[in-house]
Structure formats: structure tokens, C-alpha cells
Amino acid sequence: xxxxxxxxxxxxxxxxxxxxxxxxxxxxxxxxxxxxxxxxxxxxxxxxxxxxxxxxxxxxxxxxxxxxxxxxxxxxxxxxxxxxxxxxxxxxxxxxxxxxxxxxxxxxxxxxxxxxxxxxxxxxxxxxxxxxxxxxxxxxxxxxxxxxxxxxxxxxxxxxxxxxxxxxxxxxxxxxxxxxxxxxxxxxxxxxxxxxxxxxxxxxxxxxxxxxxxxxxxxxxxxxxxxxxxxxxxxxxxxxxxxxxxxxxxxxxxxxxxxxxxxxxxxxxxxxxxxxxxxxxxxxxxxxxxxxxxxxxxxxxxxxxxxxxxxxxxxxxxxxxxxxxxxxxxxxx
Numbered sequence: 001x002x003x004x005x006x007x008x009x010x011x012x013x014x015x016x017x018x019x020x021x022x023x024x025x026x027x028x029x030x031x032x033x034x035x036x037x038x039x040x041x042x043x044x045x046x047x048x049x050x051x052x053x054x055x056x057x058x059x060x061x062x063x064x065x066x067x068x069x070x071x072x073x074x075x076x077x078x079x080x081x082x083x084x085x086x087x088x089x090x091x092x093x094x095x096x097x098x099x100x101x102x103x104x105x106x107x108x109x110x111x112x113x114x115x116x117x118x119x120x121x122x123x124x125x126x127x128x129x130x131x132x133x134x135x136x137x138x139x140x141x142x143x144x145x146x147x148x149x150x151x152x153x154x155x156x157x158x159x160x161x162x163x164x165x166x167x168x169x170x171x172x173x174x175x176x177x178x179x180x181x182x183x184x185x186x187x188x189x190x191x192x193x194x195x196x197x198x199x200x201x202x203x204x205x206x207x208x209x210x211x212x213x214x215x216x217x218x219x220x221x222x223x224x225x226x227x228x229x230x231x232x233x234x235x236x237x238x239x240x241x242x243x244x245x246x247x248x249x250x251x252x253x254x255x256x257x258x259x260x261x262x263x264x265x266x267x268x269x270x271x272x273x274x275x276x277x278x279x280x281x282x283x284x285x286x287x288x289x290x291x292x293x294x295x296x297x298x299x300x301x302x303x304x305x306x307x308x309x310x311x312x313x314x315x316x317x318x319x320x321x322x323x324x325x326x327x328x329x330x331x332x333x
Contacts, residue, residue, distance in 0.1 A: 032065040033229050038086035040071045043259035045186060045270035046214060047090070048251045049112060049280070051258075053240025055250035062232040070258055081106065081219065088233060091217035092116075093210075093301045093320070094147050094310070101315040105220040108321040110234045110291040110329075112241055113213030114283035115205035117273075118148050121173065121183035121192065122200045129202050130156050132180055139166035139173070139181035148182070150308035151209055170195070185277060186270035193269075203277060210300035212293060213279060223322065231325050238291040238331040241280050245271070245333075281333025289330040293323055 039047050050068055053059045059066040069086065071077050081089040082104055091108060093116075099106050120129060122136075132138060133156055140149050140163045152158060164172075166181055170188060173179050174197050183189055185201050192199045216234060223230055244251050252267055274280060284292045298321050305311035 032060070032063050033226075033232075034065045034067070035059075035088065035229065035233055036067045036069060036086045037088045037233075038069045038071055038075075038077050038080055038090065040077060040090040040092070040214075042070050042072055042261070043068075043255040044262055045248070045252075045255070045267045045274065046113075046117070046184075048244040048248055048255065048271070048274075049241030050090075050237055051240075051254045052244035052248065052251035053236050055254050056240070056243055058236045058240050058243065059233075062236045064229070064232055064236060066233070066236075068258075078104070078106070081217065087218060087222060087229075089217040091215045092147075093212055093215065093298070094305060096215070096217055096320045097302060097305060097311055097315065097317060100317070100319045101312055106217055107220055107223060107319060108212075108215045108217050108293070109223065109230055109325045110216040110238065111212035111293045111326075112215065112237070112291065113279040114281075114285050114292075115203070115277070115279060116148075116209060116211045116213040117184050117186070117203070117277070117279060118144075118209070118213075119183055119185060119201055119203040119205075120152075120180055121188050122180040122202070123177050124198055124200055125177070126180060126200055129204075129207055132162075133157050135178070136162065137176070137179050138163050139179060140164070141166040141168070141182060144182050146310060148204055148209060150310060151304055152204070154308060155207065170197075173197075173199075185273040186266075189273075190266055190269045210297060210304055212297065220319075227324075234291060234325045235329060235331065238289070238329060241290050242331055242333060245275065245280060285333060289326070289332050291326045291329055291331065293321055293326055295321075295323070 037050060054066055054068060077089045078095065078099055080086050096106055096108050126132065170191050173181050174195060183201060189199060189201050216237065218230060248271055255267065256262055280290055284294060298317060302311065302317040306313050
């Protein structure tokens with residue numbers, strides 16, 4: 001039998017190399033864990049860290065193939081999470097504690113925001129939240145009545161007689177100088193500015209409202225069976241937040257693609273507020289890293305909910321969170 005020619009040997013080597021590289025690429029693709037993350041609302045700057053982790057390949061760096069799905073007014077995020085249609089949910093402490101009370105096996109694994117961005121927009125004569133008791137009418141949404149409104153009433157002696165429904169329309173506020181209304185600094189405050197209406201804003205967290213904001217929630221089973229996936233998703237997401245606040249352009253492009261109603265000026269304004277109020281890198285995150293949570297903070301939220309009769313005292317509040325994925329994370333802002 002004749003020996004293969006030099007050309008034949010080179011062809012065989014090249015073919016073997018191509019097959020080897022193809023196999024390696026296939027193994028790499030197979031190693032990427034597919035993850036679905038469901039947000040709490042339409043795409044916006046408040047979700048920027050997660051979009052940044054997609055846009056800049058941070059999830060990919062941690063062998064994750066992440067799909068971000070938008071929430072919205074008709075989306076029941078907790079239902080989708082518990083039914084297996086999402087792996088992670090952008091959650092809220094009060095929602096998770098209530099779910100635990102009801103026997104749902106869910107838990108919080110990280111907190112993107114060290115404080116809840118909920119607050120109160122007022123006219124310029126109101127100098128503090130305490131001034132609301134002086135005959136002001138307060139517009140409160142349906143969800144607000146079972147979250148921040150009981151806290152505000154209890155802290156400042158307000159009454160239900162002062163409240164009116166908030167329908168997410170700023171016209172009543174603009175027309176009546178006696179009205180105050182719930183607001184996010186990046187949303188309603190932006191709308192007021194665009195309408196040339198001067199307004200003050202008071203962040204509830206600055207007066208002691210305890211919940212975290214923009215948390216990551218998952219099922220107990222997922223934590224138990226795939227702790228490595230949870231750890232990688234948390235780390236990549238927090239690195240995404242650090243990257244987003246440094247240069248948000250990549251994520252902003254994805255945000256606008258998912259939500260065409262989100263314009264550049266509103267995104268820029270929202271990022272300004274994220275930095276002003278240090279939602280991501282303030283509080284405990286300044287020393288322990290982005291995403292950190294503490295048992296003490298969760299205990300304060302539990303105590304508030306029990307005192308406001310929003311939660312049964314015998315609820316095992318420790319089930320609502322775990323610090324195992326953030327205690328040594330140290331993604332410093």
C-alpha cells in the first residue's frame with residue numbers, strides 16, 4: 001500500500017483540527033446554562049444592569065445563556081416563576097414575604113437596589129413627609145395600599161380619609177396644589193419636569209421604609225438543585241450593574257429595542273436618579289458590594305409588615321431570603 005502524500009496528510013490534519021474545533025465549540029455551547037429572567041415592568045433604566053450583562057457578554061462569560069422577559073401590568077410574575085415559566089424573577093420583599101406566608105417555596109438571592117425607589121411627589125410647600133398630615137390629599141395606587149401606605153400612615157399619623165386612588169395620571173396633581181402622590185424619581189418626577197411643574201420628591205427609604213428594591217427571586221428547588229447557576233447569575237448581574245453605571249450605552253440599546261416607548265432623555269434622567277440616590281452602590285453595598293442583603297434589614301421589613309397587619313406573625317421570614325450568594329460577592333461599586 002502506498003504511503004499518503006504530503007498533501008493527503010495535511011488535508012487529514014486540517015480535517016481533524018476542524019472536527020476538534022467544532023467539537024470544542026459544541027461542548028462550549030452545551031455548557032452554557034439557559035436561564036430566563038422575568039422583570040417587573042417594561043424595559044427601563046431600572047433594569048439596566050441585567051440588560052448590560054446581556055449586551056456586554058457578562059452572562060456569557062459565566063457560561064449563561066440568559067433571556068430577559070419583560071413584565072407589565074397584566075403579568076403575574078410570581079405565578080410565572082412558580083409554574084416554571086421563569087427561572088428568576090425581579091421581585092419585591094413584601095411580595096416574597098407574603099408568598100412565604102402562603103406556603104410558596106420562593107426565596108430572594110440578591111438585591112440590586114439597596115433601597116426601594118418608591119417615594120412621594122409633592123408641591124413645593126411640602127418640606128417633609130411629616131407635612132402631609134396638614135390636610136394634604138394623597139394619591140395611592142391599589143398596590144400601594146398594601147405596601148408603603150400603611151407604613152406612611154403609621155409613621156406620620158395620616159388617615160385613610162386623606163387618600164384618593166392614584167390612576168397613574170399626573171393631571172390631578174398638576175391641577176391641585178393640595179395633592180401629593182406616590183412616585184418614582186425616574187418616572188413621575190420626570191413627567192412633572194417635562195410639563196414644567198415644579199415638585200419636591202421624598203424617598204421613603206430616607207425616612208426608614210425598610211425594603212430592598214429590584215431583587216432577584218427564585219424557587220427553593222432551584223437554589224438546592226442548581227446553586228452554581230444561581231451564584232453565576234447573581235455575580236454576572238451585579239457585574240452588569242457596575243458596568244451599566246459606568247457606561248450604559250450597550251444596555252440602553254437593548255432596553256429601547258424591547259420598549260420603543262423608552263426615549264433617550266428619560267433613560268438619561270433615570271440613570272441620573274439611580275446615581276443621585278445611590279440605589280445600587282449605597283448603603284451596605286458601599287462596603288460589602290453590589291447585591292448585598294442582611295438579616296437585620298429583612299427583620300425590619302418583617303416587623304413592619306406584622307405591625308401593619310400585612311403579615312401573620314408566625315410567618316417564617318427567614319425563608320424569604322438567603323445571603324449565601326451575596327455575603328462574599330464583593331462586586332464593589
